[in-house]
Amino acid sequence: MLRDFQTDKTLGEYDVCVVGGGPAGITLALKLVENGLRVALLEAGGLAYSEASQSLYAVEKQGLDLYAETTRLRYLGGTSNHWSGRCRPFEAADFTTPLPTGLPGWPISFEEFNRTLPAAMKILDLPEIGFSATHADMPGGLFSADRHAQSAPTRFGEKYLAAMKSSPTLHVHVNCNLVDLVFDPGSGAVSHLVVADYGGQRARIKAGRYVLATGAIENARLLLNSASLKSAALPAFRWVGRCLMEHLNVDLGTFMAAEGLQANDLQYFTSQALVTREGVGRGNIAFGKLAEVVSYGRTAAIKTFMKNLACNLGVADKAQFITHFQCPGAGTIGTLLEQFPSAQGSRVELADVRDALGLRKARVIWTLAPEDKQTIRRLSLAVAKNFAEAGLGFVKLHPAMTNEALDLPVSPHAHHMGTTRMASSAEWGVVDENCRMFGVRNLYIAGSSVFPTGGGGNPTMPLIQLALRLSEHMGRLGARM
Template identity: 30%
Template sequence: MIIDARDLLSGTPLSADICIVGAGAAGISMALALADSGLTVLLLESGGDEEDEATQALYSGEVADEKMHSPIHRYRMRRLGGSTTVWGGRCMPFDPIDFEARDYIGSEAWPVPFDEVAAYYPQANALCEAGDFLYRAGETFHRPLTPMMEGFESQNYSTDTLERFSCPTNFGWRYRRRLAIAPTVRMVLHANVTAIEVNDAGTSVTGLTVRTLSGVTVPVQARRYVLAVGGLETVRLLLNSPGASGQGIGNTHDNVGRYYMCHVAGTIGSLQLAPGRHAWHGYDVSDEGIYCRRRLALLPGVQRKRRIGNFVARLHHPRMTDPRHRTGILSLLCLAKFMVPYEYAKRLYGDEKTGLGTWLAHLRNVLLDIPGVIGFLWHWGRDRTLASRKFPSIIVHPKAHRYSIDFHAEQIPHRDSRVTLTDTRDVLGMRTLSVDWRYTPRDVETVQCALALLADDIRASGVGTLDYAPAEVEAEMTRYGAYGGHHIGTARMGADPATSVVNADGRVHELDNLYVAGSAVFPTSSQANPTLTIVAFALRMADHLTHALRAA
């Protein structure tokens, strides 16, 4: 059943066995998993089916440095489906090494073993519509594939790991009907949670207060409560409710909002292939029709030996904003910059300024490459705009066999990288967020070391040369700031309440019935985009809650 909170009378009570706050990837996955459990589920969503400016404005807040972190209403969507309404669809699991205790990362082992989470990956893969849970090229493809770089050999990198791509699936659109017809699930739209009430002892949640922008106020009660609202909004809900300590729920030891991670990412260097060498940096389509892409993955043993974080890289087209690439479609994309959504424009263009001479050079590239431009536009319209399973990204094969390196690296948890509250209140009376994202010298070392190893391997293999300025690595990896949309670690999981917010099951240490789902609980960030692992953890939590409530 789906109802609209705006249609309720103020004071109308809502109750269920389990109340899930947030209908994004985590909340929807959990509700679907609980639909056949026999337990009643209440799924609360702040937005509706479509984006609404007034609702989206509830995400507004402050950032310490906008060059380092996008405004916090960006990359997040306050509507049914959450940020899956705008995500790119890239799926890959975390690696076993991510769960290990690594003193050089400054992290203890995750309190849950990797194999336990991995058991939920196949089901998560299915919900994300990313095909079979096979993330090795040798397992997925039973036909010869064009080598990533002909002749490349390395004892530092694997070229066999894959990224798989979702449609990308909008969880709200895709699973709305299943939620609507599930007899034990009620989804309530336009329902903004503004307060979490706890008992006098501060050991148990007694209820939630839900308000609409139209003025309706509704009390909610459940046996268990789950916050599935993302790595930033989780902090806001916890800190806006004082709890027993008066410092915010779960915040007795001042851990809520700390250790905020995204990923460090960028595009760097110039890879020139040797004469006669060829490369492939596009997508391979699996037998089930899934777009897959191979990447260069730094091996776990090398990470341990070098004492650096996880790291992956892909071959990439030359820097788009530099017209010396002489590629018509790249120049056309620069000329059409104003048409590209913010979420992607920041990554494609950064904050580079373009003068008249550069614009004219781009126009010249377009005019000299009309056939290539027409061919690309035909492909994009057919395989991206009109396709239900969309071609994932722009792939340009440089005529001069010159590429750049696109990298994606683990960010080390840093206690002073944090999210706090401001004194400003939104229209519902809740204090807004302030984000101070920081990186460390260790993050720079990870990228510097990984790139140096890659450059050495490329040269030693006779593939070509990777030229870049090591002294400019830090500037390149922070050119776009924090990788948008990956909000990790703000309510970290751990065995010790003094250093974490939730336990291995995702339950807030100081409360017996409040849980946090999503990447907020991840103690480390891996090299991987978080969505697939978010869904896997949500499914695991659904099983835990089912067993716990049946045993109660």
């Protein structure tokens, strides 16, 4: 059932109230009703984009720009309304490799995490063939061909709208903004939520359990804005907002492909041997050919550089390599690299300024820790060397890869993770193995904010895996508190 909170303030009592109608919230809500529970799904936006809703995503920024206002979308379907659909699963090593920043990683096993992979793949309309690559591994054993899969891309608001509308036990309230979570220290539980429409009119909603599924920045912002949670001074609360992670999109440089290299889209992934040897994060390094612009612009400059080098250089082996080198393709090298969680580094805090509904805005601080800079520089050198040694072509690295005095050319991927990290105790994180906030009996968190480490793959399929796991857990708990 779909209700517009702007005009219809009817709110029932529910077993579970899920806040946020993106991939995490929609997946969870639909599974919970399958498990026989009465569910409310509160979505801040409507069925389409609106400035009134989107403007509430304005943030204050420090450090590198995360583009947090424009990359997230604040209406039914959430950011899946414009996501690209690339999917890559976590690997066993993501759950066992110690983090160089000294923080603990996943408190659950890879096998446990991956139980829900087949169901997540179905939800995302992934091909049955699974994760594959279109080319061979890079010789040398340090970079394998990256195996990934492409979702349609599934737009959750559109695809699952009919199912949500037709369910009698799921009430979807759109234009319904969560503005406060009210925690009762006596019972150790959230007693109710306060929601508001776009006129600022407020109401209360009650459920046995609550789930925040508003994305990594908002999950943290909403918790930090809750005065009752803050004053309860729960040990887990000091972790809220910390350890924000993104995937590092680094302009590593340019390359010229060797003659006869057929692949149009070369994507490699770091091997565990390389990650261990270099003490770096894992991730994807993609060589994108610029077939149409081989003779002008940036690639023209490299060509000239190489021609001159080949003619003038006194180094026989390099000159030989370059003179044998034709230029059927040239292009740029981009990455999707793991950023490590850092307790004192990237994070979400509250700014002093308030939004139109009275909530303090988020201050998003995105910076590179020394370990991230090490990942970028060491991986760039390793990939350039291996690419050339494998006879695939020639890499010209961005000057910042070898000169530590220069700023690294890093931009984000819109993969926000880690602000309510999962841990085995409140000493190290916000939620437990079942995504329940430590110290609060009935508050759960869904989405990539719970990732204690982000790996080198895309976050949406794993966050769906976790939402499915949470639905199983809540199904076992049933309607009772």
